[in-house]
Amino acid sequence: MSEACPDLSVRIGSLVLPNPVMTASGTFGYGLEYADICDLSRLGAVVIKAATVAPRVGNRPPRIVETAAGMLNAIGLQNPGADAIIAEKLPELAGFGVPIIANLAGECVDDYVLLADKFAACGHVAALELNISCPNVEGGMAFGVCPEMTAELVGSVRAITDLPLITKLSPNVTDITEIAVAAVTAGSDALSMINTLLGMSIDVRRRRPLLGNATGGLSGPAIRPVAVRCVWQVYDVVDVPIIGSGGIMCVEDALEFIMAGASAVAIGTANFVNPLAGTEILDGLVDYCQSNGIKDISEIVGVAHG
Amino acid sequence: MSEACPDLSVRIGSLVLPNPVMTASGTFGYGLEYADICDLSRLGAVVIKAATVAPRVGNRPPRIVETAAGMLNAIGLQNPGADAIIAEKLPELAGFGVPIIANLAGECVDDYVLLADKFAACGHVAALELNISCPNVEGGMAFGVCPEMTAELVGSVRAITDLPLITKLSPNVTDITEIAVAAVTAGSDALSMINTLLGMSIDVRRRRPLLGNATGGLSGPAIRPVAVRCVWQVYDVVDVPIIGSGGIMCVEDALEFIMAGASAVAIGTANFVNPLAGTEILDGLVDYCQSNGIKDISEIVGVAHG
Amino acid sequence: MLSTECELLSNQLVAPDHYVMQILAPEIARASLPGQFVHLRIPRTMDPLLRRPLSVMLADKVHGHLRLLVRAAGRGTEIIVALPSGASVDLLGPLGSPFPMPDEIDGGSDKDVLLVAGGVGVAPLVCLADAMRSLDDTPYIRSMFGASTEDMLVCWTELAARSDEFSVATEDGSAGEEGLITEVLAGQLERGHARVVYGCGPAAMMAEVARMSAEAGVPCYCSFEQRMGCGVGACLSCAIGAAGGGYLRVCKDGPVFNAEQVDWEAIRDE
Amino acid sequence: MLSTECELLSNQLVAPDHYVMQILAPEIARASLPGQFVHLRIPRTMDPLLRRPLSVMLADKVHGHLRLLVRAAGRGTEIIVALPSGASVDLLGPLGSPFPMPDEIDGGSDKDVLLVAGGVGVAPLVCLADAMRSLDDTPYIRSMFGASTEDMLVCWTELAARSDEFSVATEDGSAGEEGLITEVLAGQLERGHARVVYGCGPAAMMAEVARMSAEAGVPCYCSFEQRMGCGVGACLSCAIGAAGGGYLRVCKDGPVFNAEQVDWEAIRDE
């Protein structure tokens, strides 16, 4: 058993993250909300809530409902718009010294290009995550379910920035490998998966959908087997790093994704259950590596493929 | 509040079931295994484990693993073959006076036609369920993810039998309504949804997939929000009855599906947790109707659509 | 804000489906202000998965005890109220914006403070009354408590003991006035001696309380509920309509809002 | 087969991670035979969701008590062993095919019966020994119990008390012979006086027990484990390889199998 500190760093395109544990977009706000309970500087990265070009008020409530070992959300991309985020949130978050990844959501290719431009220019973000898979806005999934549109979108953003590009994939497709290949071929430096599964819940007493938006995105431990399967499938067809997410609650769950092929993990719903989930999982990974003689976490990426 | 016995009967093509609570294929064997604990004659129908033309030994173990509020299975369609089922299982099950629905699984259109022929000829089955969505055999999902193939398959079986035809849909598709419409247009009298979600789980200690088959089908409460969403979407585009399944554990869950648009429900994983789930849910539906003044259960089918 | 595993010291049925839970949580008890809440979960289980927001009814800063009043309203709270004493609960808190104290409100310091409680909405008002009694300049507290029936006047003694005057209304007349508590409030407001109204209860009750207070020109603060994810302002789950359009976060901007801040129409429609 | 909610009378730690649970379940206790199991779940929670199979270690038919020996092996059993006495458990059982009694086996009625236990595999063998002692024609019972270390010889007194001879082996030599229990079995088989071997323990141990018994020409019955769904033969989850190809259901065709029925290669590879 080696007691030396294992190398946990992860490379995503030109970016090197100090460790593979990041927060999932939309579940950790702009990081600041958790600053007085969580040591942000220890995280591999903070992925901020999706930014749109114009401010969005979001969907009508209720926006959330617990389901068996999971939750549905239909926030509807509420955010103050890219300019306000860049001006009011990022400087403070940057002060914590944690790499920031901006999650971008648009309605057309031009939106994404404009967003990428703004965030690249602001100087505070380490990478861009293209959210082509949010199920909670009209048309929000159109890119994520079609390989051609995915390629066009990724290619257009690729053309205007050198920032590392991450494409976030939806599991609500017949064949996720098709979309993955399209994104990578068009220049995505990494893939992030999975966004939420499209689901819904009905209020039996009131005989109507529980969420104001009727349908929402299912997250949490309930979806972990689907997420692990997606990572497993995509690992076989691409050569870029995968950021795994979907129901990661503890270090064993994180290891499941890593062994399936993820180079990094994003912690989502778990933050609500335990605001220290991210740093505890990081501690757990260090422990695991030390007690299993792993010098570099990359040794176990995809190891379950045999 | 009406105390009169509500009308729970459900029509599927030419078939009228006494009530909407059936068992889901593969979770209730051939009914006989539960005969000494459950009053089979009270069920709306027993859907038997998938039958194939030739006997199948099934996948290598482990075939099952519990996940958060769900389970993965990769049984691999183990069954003694249609002839043995017809000769050795159906006569005894028929003796309980419960409608029997045969679940058919083939590798090509001819397999399904042959199976339909055999089960139609045996005289013991009330309807046929075409399983075009089993994720646990090589190519087992090919039909279920392609509208053209679905249509060809359903049309071919439709051509040779007058038995009510139910098509069982997979949730592992980009747009389930497309497949649903294809099946109905080709002559399906009803739709059954959902089959399991494709998932996997990794044994972190042994660093390899937990299931012998690597991937498996996710069922149980974890998937209920996805299943309810599928029923909700399909209800809007077809005019045939929908048999809802996916994590139904209690009467509230059954009502959720009914209000989303299901005319009947199939109880799956819940049988493992509580072998009396089916009859308890039936009792619960009667209670619900009585205490809400519902004379015919059809009054609340799809009611959540407003 | 703290996240700690705490011992459930006792858990007592106080009315059908209503329990008072006493929890050992010294730091949270010391830090909490009236109107704030804790976000509670049962450790090591995923059923329920998420935390549940519960108002602090009393924070005993000396002994480090928190007292919560919990109504079994659904699957999650049913599992929570079934916990035996000695069990562990995980608390995140104190969270949210507290009630403003009367001296922070422009309303005339010689006038009375009105507290209007409905059902479990009594909990944060007990905490508020308790805090007001230890102010240097304790206001005159008139409390009102409404419920469907006598049984549902849960923990009324806790509120009564901390009020100068205390009235009750039940819909079936089994205790106090027969009718809605807002009718009692109407009488109080007519007296023209109210400085501020604090309310917590069902949305319909609070809407009426807010409307009447506005009509009487009295500032009104209510504590709101919404389904929550994070509880710390990060996930935007807990939105309620804002008066000027857009949404407020109950967990962070609230749960206490000035009645003028919220869009009562939207809340009623939800 | 019955499905009933039962009271957990007591739950005692007997070794690190090992608990003896006593459950009031009169009908199941009365009906159960050695080698059968109960399928246990905690009512009203979905974590864990499925039942867990546990062998009956003792069925007190007079008082209606069942005694189970449970090892906390993973998430589900960890939650189960943490249940306080007085808690409810839901049992489905008795399930599965029991051990055949010696008189049903063709092996020479004057010879001895050998019991080979490894770890928690002791549980069904205690039940078997108990049943054999109340046969009209009680056989001579030689029991063997192997574990990694003395601590892990859980409930050894239960087995010893019901055996005519009892030996122990531990891998670290902390109790009995140093080494594997199969070495003890080898000595017993060499004596040439064995009528039947009953085994329960880790797969590798049972494979060796089966091989040695076959070599000695002695019938051998082992109790197997596999992950289970239904527990009643319906779902085909609990497959283990059959000697002639294909699969057997541990829950219905087993858990007790004649060693010749199973495909030991396949079991080892799993």
Ligand SMILES: Cc1cc2nc3c(=O)[nH]c(=O)nc-3n(C[C@H](O)[C@H](O)[C@H](O)COP(=O)(O)OP(=O)(O)OC[C@H]3O[C@@H](n4cnc5c(N)ncnc54)[C@H](O)[C@@H]3O)c2cc1C
């Ligand atoms: C700031 C705040 C303070 C609260 N203080 C108390 C308190 O002191 N005592 C108390 O008993 N309850 C309090 N509640 C309400 C309590 O949080 C809910 O009753 C609880 O979350 C319901 O969970 P459940 O799983 O039992 O209900 P579910 O099964 O989810 O639903 C049952 C019912 O509860 C409602 N509900 C569900 N989640 C919430 C939620 N987060 N907020 C409000 N309503 C919800 C639903 O609309 C539904 O009608 C408070 C809520 C908030 C937001």
Ligand SMILES: Cc1cc2nc3c(=O)[nH]c(=O)nc-3n(C[C@H](O)[C@H](O)[C@H](O)COP(=O)(O)OP(=O)(O)OC[C@H]3O[C@@H](n4cnc5c(N)ncnc54)[C@H](O)[C@@H]3O)c2cc1C
């Ligand atoms: C007929 C039968 C009788 C049994 N009798 C006993 C007994 O008397 N005492 C006892 O402590 N255990 C017994 N077991 C084993 C017990 O059922 C498992 O340890 C338990 O199901 C593990 O659940 P878990 O959630 O804790 O483990 P998991 O977290 O699911 O897994 C932990 C470990 O347990 C193994 N495991 C998981 N499920 C099963 C299963 N169904 N059967 C066997 N191994 C499994 C896994 O391979 C893994 O190594 C018996 C099993 C069977 C099939």
Ligand SMILES: Cc1cc2nc3c(=O)[nH]c(=O)nc-3n(C[C@H](O)[C@H](O)[C@H](O)COP(=O)(O)O)c2cc1C
């Ligand atoms: C409340 C909530 C809001 C979310 N918002 C976003 C978002 O703005 N952009 C995005 O790409 N993903 C969003 N997600 C998806 C998560 O980033 C994550 O991919 C998903 O929840 C699965 O991970 P989990 O199961 O660990 O939560 C959101 C998830 C939740 C629960």
Ligand SMILES: Cc1cc2nc3c(=O)[nH]c(=O)nc-3n(C[C@H](O)[C@H](O)[C@H](O)COP(=O)(O)O)c2cc1C
């Ligand atoms: C162990 C197991 C075996 C199954 N076998 C079949 C099958 O043979 N044919 C089929 O159409 N569906 C099969 N299913 C799917 C179920 O019929 C059902 O559609 C699915 O499990 C969702 O319902 P549930 O969540 O209530 O279990 C199987 C499910 C399980 C858990």
Ligand code: FES
């Ligand atoms: S609950 Fe997350 S923002 Fe309020």
Ligand code: FES
């Ligand atoms: S567990 Fe279902 S067949 Fe054995």
